C-alpha cells in the first residue's frame with residue numbers, strides 16, 4: 207500500500223512538473239555533451255583541468271555523473287566481452303498519445319558506455335521539494351531509439367541463430383513492461399531471420415506454444431500450431447526441460463516458415479488493455495529445431511520467448527475478472543523469473559562463484575522451469591532484450607526491468623572470465639558491468655523552477671490534494687501564498703492541525719490509500735463515540751466521571767464498579783447508593799445527559815459509516831464541515847474531478 211502511495215505521488219508529480227524534470231534531463235544531456243567536448247580539449251589543457259569547467263557549469267553530482275558516462279566509460283568493452291549470457295535494451299519511441307500529453311523522455315542512452323540512464327523525477331515527502339534521481343544501468347548493449355528491427359536482429363539474434371545452426375542450444379528472451387514493444391521486436395526480428403535461416407539450411411522444424419492459465423487458474427502450455435491443444439512440459443534424459451506432444455511443422459522454405467508462424471501468432475492470446483490495444487496475455491515460446499548437418503554435426507535449437515508484459519494493479523483497473531485472473535498468473539510467473547534472477551544474483555554476490563548449494567526456485571513456475579537451462583547452463587547461449595518505455599509515467603517499470611535484467615546478467619558473471627567477481631558484487635554502486643549507479647541530481651535550473659512551484663502551492667500535490675493550513679505553521683510563510691500549503695503525506699494533517707475548508711483532499715487513482723486513511727479516521731471517530739457509552743466505562747472512567755460532577759451529597763459507589771454494573775443497578779439501586787434524594791436526582795440527570803450524548807455520537811457514526819461504505823472503490827472526496835481548533839473530518843462521496851482545482 208505504501209509503495210502504491212509513493213508511486214501515485216511520483217507519477218502525478220512527473221506529469222505536473224514535467225517542465226522542471228525535463229530541465230533536469232536536459233541538464234544531464236548538456237553536461238554529457240560538454241564532458242565529451244572537454245575531453246577533446248584534454249591535450250591542450252593541464253592535467254585534471256578538463257573536468258573543472260563542467261563542475262562550474264552544472265551541479266557537481268550531475269557533472270560527475272555525465273563525466274563518467276561520456277569520458278570514463280567503464281563499461282565500454284561490454285559488447286566485445288565474450289559471454290554466453292547477454293543483456294541488451296531497446297527503448298521504444300514515445301507514442302502519439304504520450305506526445306499529446308506532453309510527456310518528456312525520461313530515458314537517455316550512453317551508446318559508447320552501453321548503458322541506459324533513467325531520470326526519475328520525485329517529490330520529497332515535505333511536498334515542496336522536487337528532485338531527479340539519475341540512475342545508470344550498464345548492460346551488454348543498448349540500441350538507439352531509432353534502431354530498426356534489422357539492427358536488433360544483427361546484434362541480438364544473429365549470433366544466437368549462428369550458434370543454433372552449429373548445433374548449440376540458444377534462447378532469445380524479450381522481457382519488459384506491457385506495451386514496450388516485445389512482440390513488435392520479436393516479430394520484426396523473426397521476419398528478418400526467416401531469410402537468413404534458409405541461406406544456411408534446407409529445412410527447419412517449428413514448434414510454437416504459449417504459457418497461459420487454464421480454467422482452473424493453473425499454469426499450462428498450449429500448442430499454437432494445433433488449435434491450442436494442451437501440451438506437457440517434462441524434463442528429458444539430457445536434463446533439459448522440453449515441451450512434449452507439441453505439433454512440429456517441417457518448413458522447407460521461408461514462405462512455409464512465415465505461414466506457420468503467422469498461423470501460430472493468430473492463435474496467441476491477446477486482448478485490448480489500458481496500455482496496449484493488442485496486449486499479449488500469455489508467454490509465447492517459438493522453437494526452431496535445426497537438423498544436424500546445417501552448419502554443425504548435431505541438431506541445434508533456437509528458442510524465442512516473447513514474455514507477456516508486467517503490469518501494475520493501477521494499470522489494470524478496467525480488467526474483467528477473467529483478465530485479472532490471467533494477469534495474476536502472468537505476474538506470478540514473471541515474479542518467479544525475477545525471484546530466480548534475484549537468488550542467483552545473491553549467490554554471485556555472496557560467493558563470487560556458481561554453487562549448487564543455493565536453491566533457486568526454478569520449479570515454482572512452469573516458465574522458469576522451462577527456461578532453467580538458459581540461466582544455468584554455460585553452453586546455452588542466452589540473450590535477454592529488455593524493452594523499455596521512455597514515458598516518465600513508466601519510470602518505475604523501467605527501473606524494475608533494468609534492475610532485474612542487471613541481476614540476471616551479474617548472476618552469470620561467474621562464467622565470464624573478464625568480469626571480476628568482486629567488481630560485480632560491488633557493482634551496484636561502482637557502476638561496473640552488471641551493476642548500476644544512482645545519483646541524485648538537483649540542477650540549478652531545477653532549483654529555480656522549485657521556487658516558482660512554491661508560489662503556486664495550491665496545485666502542488668501528490669494526488670490532487672488541496673489543503674489550507676492554520677495554526678502556527680502559517681507563520682512560516684508570507685504574503686498571499688502564506689495561507690496555502692500542500693502536503694504529500696496525509697498523516698501530516700493531524701500533526702500540523704490543518705484546518706481545511708471544503709476540499710480536504712481529492713484523491714485520484716489512490717482509492718486504497720484513501721480508504722486506508724479514511725478508515726483510520728473512522729476508527730478514531732468510533733473510539734470518540736464510545737466516550738459517552740456508560741456500558742463501556744471501566745471502574746476508573748466511572749470514578750473520574752463522578753469526580754467531575756458537583757453533587758450536593760455523597761455517592762457510595764465501590765471503586766471497582768464498572769459502568770455496565772452501574773447500569774444494571776437501575777434507578778432504585780442508584781438511589782440506595784446516594785446519601786439523599788437530591789444527590790440521586792442530580793446523578794440521574796448527569797447520566798441521562800451522557801446517554802443523550804452517546805445517542806448523538808452513535809447517530810453521527812452510523813451516518814459516517816454509511817458514507818464510508820458508499821465510498822467503495824470510487825474516487826473519494828473528503829471535506830471538513832466547519833473549521834474548528836482541531837481537525838474534524840466529514841466524508842462526502844462526490845465526483846472528484848468536479849471538485850478538483
Ligand SMILES: Nc1ncnc2c1ncn2[C@@H]1O[C@H](COP(=O)(O)OP(=O)(O)OP(=O)(O)O)[C@@H](O)[C@H]1O
Pocket residue numbers: 297298299382383384385386387388389390391482484485486487513514515516593
Ligand atoms: N521500437 C518501436 N518503434 C515503433 N513502435 C513501437 C516500437 N516498439 C513498440 N512499438 C509500438 O508500441 C505498441 C506496443 O507494442 P507491443 O504490442 O509489441 O508491446 P508488448 O511489449 O508486446 O506489449 P504486451 O506485453 O502488452 O504484449 C505497438 O503499437 C507497437 O507498434
